[in-house]
Amino acid sequence: MPQGRQTILVVEDExxxxxxxxxxxxxxxxxxxxxxxxxxxxxxxxEPGLALVILDIGLPDANGFDICREIxxxxxxxxxxxxxxxxxxxxxxxxxxxxxxxxxxxFSPRELTARVRAVLRRSDGGSGRRPPPGAAARxxxxxxxxxxxxxGRPLELxxxxxxxxxxxxxxxxxxxxxxxxxxxxxxDPGAALDRTVDAHVKSVRAKLRAIAPDADPIVTHRGLGYxxxxxx
Numbered sequence: 224m225p226q227g228r229q230t231i232l233v234v235e236d237e238x239x240x241x242x243x244x245x246x247x248x249x250x251x252x253x254x255x256x257x258x259x260x261x262x263x264x265x266x267x268x269x270e271p272g273l274a275l276v277i278l279d280i281g282l283p284d285a286n287g288f289d290i291c292r293e294i295x296x297x298x299x300x301x302x303x304x305x306x307x308x309x310x311x312x313x314x315x316x317x318x319x320x321x322x323x324x325x326x327x328x329x330f331s332p333r334e335l336t337a338r339v340r341a342v343l344r345r346s347d348g349g350s351g352r353r354p355p356p357g358a359a360a361r362x363x364x365x366x367x368x369x370x371x372x373x374x375g376r377p378l379e380l381x382x383x384x385x386x387x388x389x390x391x392x393x394x395x396x397x398x399x400x401x402x403x404x405x406x407x408x409x410x411d412p413g414a415a416l417d418r419t420v421d422a423h424v425k426s427v428r429a430k431l432r433a434i435a436p437d438a439d440p441i442v443t444h445r446g447l448g449y450x451x452x453x454x455x
Contacts, residue, residue, distance in 0.1 A: 228252060228253060228254040229253055229254065229272075229274035229275070229343065230253070230254040230255065230256055230272050230273055230274055231248050231253050231254070231255050231256070231274060231275050231276075231277060231339065232255075232256045232257075232258065232264060232267050232268075232273055232275070232276045232277070233245055233248070233255055233256070233257045233258070233277045234258050234259075234260075234261070234263075234264040234276060234277065234278045234279055234282065234287075234290070235257070235259070235277070235279045235305065236259040236260070236279065236281075236282055236283050237279075240279075240328070241257050241259075243332055244277060244305075244332065244335065245257055246332075247332035247333070247335065247336050248336060248339070251336045251339075251340075253274075253336075253339070256270070256273075259282075259283070260282060260283060260284045260285070261282050261284050261285030261287070261289070261290040262284055262285070264276070264278070264290060264294075265290065265293060265294070265297075268294065268297055268298060268300070273300055274300070274301075274343060275300060275301045275302070275303065275339060275342060275343060276294065276300055276301070276302045276303070277303050277305055277335070277339070278290060278291060278294075278302055278303065278304055278305065278322075279304075279305045279306065280304055280305070280306040281306065281307065287304060287306070291304070291322055292406055292407075295390065295406060295407045296386055296407060296408075297366075298366070298393070299390070299393030299394055301323040301342045301343065301345075302322045302323055303322065303323060303324045303325070303326060303335075303338060303339065303342060304322045304324070304325045304326070305326050305328065305330075305335075306325070306326075306327060306328065307327070307328045323342045323345070324338050324341075324342050326338060361373060361374055361440075362392055363375075364389065364392055366389075369385055371385065371388055371389065371392065373431055373434050373435070373440075374434055374435055376434050378427075378430050378431070378434075379430065380427070380430070381423075381426075383408045383409060383423055384408075384423055384426060384427050384430075386407055386408035386409075387404055387407065387408040387420070387423055387424070387427065388427050389407075390403075390404060390407040390408065391404075391441065391449065391450065391451040392451055394451075395450070395451045395452070395453045396450055396451070396452075396453040397450055397451075398444050398447050398448050398449070398450045399448045399449055399450065400447065400448040401420045401421075401448055401449075403448070404420050404448065404449065405419075405420060408420075408423070420449075424441060424443075424449055427441065428441055439452075440452045
């Protein structure tokens with residue numbers, strides 16, 4: 224990845240569209256990485272310094288929604304969907320999967336770059352993998368080993384508990400709906416129920432309380448979902 228500039232991953236299989244996006248981003252000072260398949264996009268996630276993904280829904284080897292779901296399982300890098308399908312149902316589904324924005328074709332390159340900058344501002348211009356400095360002393364997330372520690376003690380988490388807590392930890396303060404947490408933590412979100420998420424949150428809370436009885440870092444937002452408490 225080029226040094227000193229934020230790198231945007233463009234996942235688009237139509238060269239004329241991709242070239243337009245890449246040119247617009249580079250003109251605005253971004254570095255770019257272009258892939259044409261979902262498989263190559265997922266491989267690119269391992270590269271350091273990735274700031275944002277622009278993801279086409281209609282890819283030759285995969286559905287963009289499935290790729291977004293897999294991205295969310297691996298990290299919290301911001302995602303902007305790019306699609307020719309602009310109806311409201313697709314938009315809602317995309318955002319519930321954890322996408323940060325949604326741009327329909329045809330689009331203005333200037334509008335797209337403005338959306339990119341807006342999303343990066345909201346996510347503090349990074350991949351969202353690191354908690355803020357105030358939380359660093361409380362949480363350690365070793366993504367390579369799929370291990371989360373709280374106040375210096377490793378948590379014994381199931382796979383779904385790990386994924387759920389990882390999603391919350393990546394963006395402290397953000398309220399995740401139950402559907403978003405299901406998409407982040409379950410292989411088949413449609414098979415999970417709202418109360419399944421609630422039960423897993425209850426279990427994670429119990430494991431955190433075993434370490435710090437007076438702490439309750441997961442906040443319940445009645446009728447909305449859950450967030451990780453932003454701590455100074």
